[in-house]
Amino acid sequence: MNAPIQAASPHTMNTYARLPVAMVRGQGCRVWDANGNSYLDALAGIAVNTLGHAHPKLVPALQAQIATLIHCCNYYHVPDAETLAAKLAALAGMTNVFFCCTGLEANEAALKLARKYGHDKGIDKPQIVVYDNAFHGRSIATLSATGNAKVQKGFEPLLEGFIRVPLNDIDALRQATAGNPNVAAVFFETIQGEGGINPMRIEYLQQVRQLCDQNGWLMMIDEVQCGMGRTGKWFAHQWAGIVPDVMPLAKGLGSGVPIGAVVAGPKAAHIFQPGNHGTTFGGNPLAMRAGVETIRIMEEDGLLDNAARVGAHLMSALKQRLAGNPGVTEVRGQGLMIGIELAKPCGALTERALKAGLLISVTADNVVRLLPPLVLTQAEADQIVAILAPLIEAFLNE
Numbered sequence: 001m002n003a004p005i006q007a008a009s010p011h012t013m014n015t016y017a018r019l020p021v022a023m024v025r026g027q028g029c030r031v032w033d034a035n036g037n038s039y040l041d042a043l044a045g046i047a048v049n050t051l052g053h054a055h056p057k058l059v060p061a062l063q064a065q066i067a068t069l070i071h072c073c074n075y076y077h078v079p080d081a082e083t084l085a086a087k088l089a090a091l092a093g094m095t096n097v098f099f100c101c102t103g104l105e106a107n108e109a110a111l112k113l114a115r116k117y118g119h120d121k122g123i124d125k126p127q128i129v130v131y132d133n134a135f136h137g138r139s140i141a142t143l144s145a146t147g148n149a150k151v152q153k154g155f156e157p158l159l160e161g162f163i164r165v166p167l168n169d170i171d172a173l174r175q176a177t178a179g180n181p182n183v184a185a186v187f188f189e190t191i192q193g194e195g196g197i198n199p200m201r202i203e204y205l206q207q208v209r210q211l212c213d214q215n216g217w218l219m220m221i222d223e224v225q226c227g228m229g230r231t232g233k234w235f236a237h238q239w240a241g242i243v244p245d246v247m248p249l250a251k252g253l254g255s256g257v258p259i260g261a262v263v264a265g266p267k268a269a270h271i272f273q274p275g276n277h278g279t280t281f282g283g284n285p286l287a288m289r290a291g292v293e294t295i296r297i298m299e300e301d302g303l304l305d306n307a308a309r310v311g312a313h314l315m316s317a318l319k320q321r322l323a324g325n326p327g328v329t330e331v332r333g334q335g336l337m338i339g340i341e342l343a344k345p346c347g348a349l350t351e352r353a354l355k356a357g358l359l360i361s362v363t364a365d366n367v368v369r370l371l372p373p374l375v376l377t378q379a380e381a382d383q384i385v386a387i388l389a390p391l392i393e394a395f396l397n398e
């Protein structure tokens with residue numbers, strides 16, 4: 001396979017270290033580059049292409065919507081926004097939704113909700129608990145909430161009002177907030193994505209829920225990456241049987257069409273009033289149709305079950321295949337959100353996998369991350385292992 005090395009992009013800003021191929025077409029869990037080489041997609045555009053590429057039920061629905069109405073702005077009602085909000089609320093056991101276009105925008109809205117929630121309670125300087133290794137986006141507020149110095153460096157001064165704690169340590173959370181009347185919310189990912197596929201433990205989630213209830217804090221769970229069926233439940237925190245007060249969503253919600261949402265329960269549903277928040281593109285008819293159809297097709301095609309079943313198969317196949325290799329620190333995750341932590345930095349594996357016909361990512365320096373479309377078949381899962389395992393083994397032997 002011979003992908004052309006492209007010259008550095010002369011006009012797009014130099015924000016990404018791009019791999020030397022251009023993707024031009026996709027079908028199911030396959031994509032093709034401009035030279036006709038094909039790749040097995042174990043990344044789904046970073047957990048975005050829920051239904052894979054060019055899904056035969058999604059394409060005609062979006063085509064029809066584009067031919068009807070793409071955008072009209074929020075001066076008017078958008079019927080599909082009401083439909084999608086009701087659906088998300090029902091799936092989450094929550095009540096109201098604000099729509100936007102991206103993950104950081106959903107998180108930005110959540111942070112504003114937390115601050116206003118605090119102010120409404122008479123807290124002048126509300127504080128929000130955030131976590132080590134978290135990733136919440138790259139706006140000034142969300143990069144301040146993010147727990148990664150690389151994301152923050154060069155953009156100081158960071159926003160104030162955050163308290164940072166380690167994952168899965170309820171005593172640390174208690175100590176960091178003890179006697180502090182200014183805490184308004186606790187904000188985290190159920191399974192940290194960019195941070196290296198780090199899950200919050202079920203008991204911890206339940207303990208945090210309890211602490212939030214006891215103290216009147218909002219429990220805000222960033223499900224931008226781990227949500228929308230990826231773990232085998234609609235939202236990853238549902239494995240712990242809890243319900244958050246605020247839940248930002250994005251990535252997989254529109255199966256490729258840009259969309260974000262903040263789902264709120266009763267404690268947070270009526271904080272925003274007209275004039276408090278808004279966004280021009282948010283809730284537009286095209287994105288809303290994409291959300292409605294994505295969920296409808298996921299239900300029709302049983303993709304939650306598929307994610308759980310094929311994900312479990314992929315995880316156990318990887319564990320089996322890599323067992324006993326001292327360079328493999330851990331294989332972890334849930335459903336089709338899997339991290340393979342290696343004992344050394346392994347960024348080089350993304351390009352090697354590409355050359356071998358497989359799309360993956362490496363995050364947190366030493367974690368190979370798999371986020372395939374939820375339509376992945378067991379045979380495709382086996383192909384991922386067949387391509388990836390030898391690459392990892394060879395890399396660790398160098």
Ligand SMILES: *Cc1c(COP(=O)(O)O)cnc(C)c1O
Pocket residue numbers: 101102103104105107135136137138189193194222223224225226250251
């Ligand atoms: C990707 C991601 C974001 C940011 O989403 P964008 O759409 O890139 O702004 C926020 N939180 C989590 C958990 C993410 O994975």
